[in-house]
Amino acid sequence: AQSVTQPDIHITVSEGASLELRCNYSYGATPYLFWYVQSPGQGLQLLLKYFSGDTLVQGIKGFEAEFKRSQSSFNLRKPSVHWSDAAEYFCAVEFKLSFGAGTTVTVRA
Amino acid sequence: NAGVTQTPKFQVLKTGQSMTLQCAQDMNHNSMYWYRQDPGMGLRLIYYSASEGTTDKGEVPNGYNVSRLNKREFSLRLESAAPSQTSVYFCASSEVGTAPYEQYFGPGTRLTVT
Numbered sequence: 001a002q003s004v005t006q007p008d009i010h011i012t013v014s015e016g017a018s019l020e021l022r023c024n025y026s027y028g029a030t031p032y033l034f035w036y037v038q039s040p041g042q043g044l045q046l047l048l049k050y051f052s053g054d055t056l057v058q059g060i061k062g063f064e065a066e067f068k069r070s071q072s073s074f075n076l077r078k079p080s081v082h083w084s085d086a087a088e089y090f091c092a093v094e095f096k097l098s099f100g101a102g103t104t105v106t107v108r109a
Numbered sequence: 110n111a112g113v114t115q116t117p118k119f120q121v122l123k124t125g126q127s128m129t130l131q132c133a134q135d136m137n138h139n140s141m142y143w144y145r146q147d148p149g150m151g152l153r154l155i156y157y158s159a160s161e162g163t164t165d166k167g168e169v170p171n172g173y174n175v176s177r178l179n180k181r182e183f184s185l186r187l188e189s190a191a192p193s194q195t196s197v198y199f200c201a202s203s204e205v206g207t208a209p210y211e212q213y214f215g216p217g218t219r220l221t222v223t
Contacts, residue, residue, distance in 0.1 A: 009149070034211065043113075043199060043214035044152075090151055097142075097212060098168075099151035 003027075004093050006100035013081050014108050021076040021103050023091030033074040034092040035065055038102075044090065050074060061085070083107045111135055113215035115200050121221045122190045130185040130218050132200030140203045141183035142167075142212065143175060145196040152199060158183055159205065190222045 003026045013019050025031055032051050036044040048059025055067040065076045074091060086107040091100040116131045134141065139160045144152040144167075154167030156175040164175050172194060174186045183202075187194060197219050201212040 004151075036214075043216045044201075044212075045214070046211045049211060092152075097144075097152070097154065099153070101149055101151045 004091050004098050004100040006089075006091055006103050008103045009101070010104045010106065012106045012108060015083055016080050019076075019078045019081045019085070019105065021089050021091075021105070023074045023076065023100060024072050025074065025091075025093050026072065027093060030069065031093045033065075033067060034097070035059065035063070035074075035076050036090045036092060037061075038088045038090065040087070047076070047089075081105075081107055083109070113200055113202055113213050115198075115215040115218050117218060118216070119219050121223065122187075123223055124191060126190050127186065127188050128190065128220075129187075130198055130200075130220075131182070132184065132215060133182045134200075134202040134213070135181065136202060136204075136213065137180070138202040138213070139180070139205050141177065142201040142203075143173075143183070143185045144199045144201065145169065145194075146199060146217070147196050155185065155198075187220075190220075192222045194220065195222045196220060 005024045034049045035047040038044045047063050048057050050057050050067045058064050063078050067074050088102045088104045090102045113134045142157040143155040146152045153169045158164045158177040161180045176184045197217045199217050200215045203212040204210045
């Protein structure tokens with residue numbers, strides 16, 4: 001069965017600093033991978049997705065993610081965090097979407 | 110376009126009561142989904158409908174039923190609510206094709222069962 005692990009439950013980062021959120025998956029083949037963001041009290045919004053091809057994918061709001069097959073990882077990065085990036089981030093796999101437990105990002109001034 | 114809409118936004122039920130959560134999408138998507146979100150567990154799929162007229166169980170279907178009323182609407186019913194069903198419920202929709210398309214989520218329904 002496929003599964004998704006987000007090792008970090010909560011990350012605090014200073015505004016302007018870089019951010020990296022980890023995601024590891026367990027799946028028999030190269031999966032379809034997604035990162036979603038959820039602002040407080042809101043639904044989920046897609047940040048980016050990977051299906052095939054270039055392993056570095058660009059998304060909205062200045063986010064990018066890199067697929068590494070050898071490490072079964074799909075980590076999300078942003079070079080410079082803004083206060084509005086405070087939210088919960090979910091990594092998800094495949095068609096019916098298996099979600100990780102989420103990482104809450106707090107941004108301090 | 111409203112995207113995916115859900116009603117109600119909030120609901121409090123007593124144990125044993127029933128209710129139906131409504132979901133509608135105006136993007137002409139074929140597939141629709143119901144998830145529940147619990148702290149520390151991410152979102153878990155309850156039921157999905159790959160196309161109008163079909164429904165299938167997801168990871169946590171027990172205690173729920175669904176109806177794909179037409180292409181736009183997909184409802185979730187709790188026949189006899191239990192405290193374990195206290196959660197935030199999200200509806201989503203997507204197109205289908207040779208590769209998975211992104212899912213578009215509604216704003217959620219926060220359900221409390223006492």
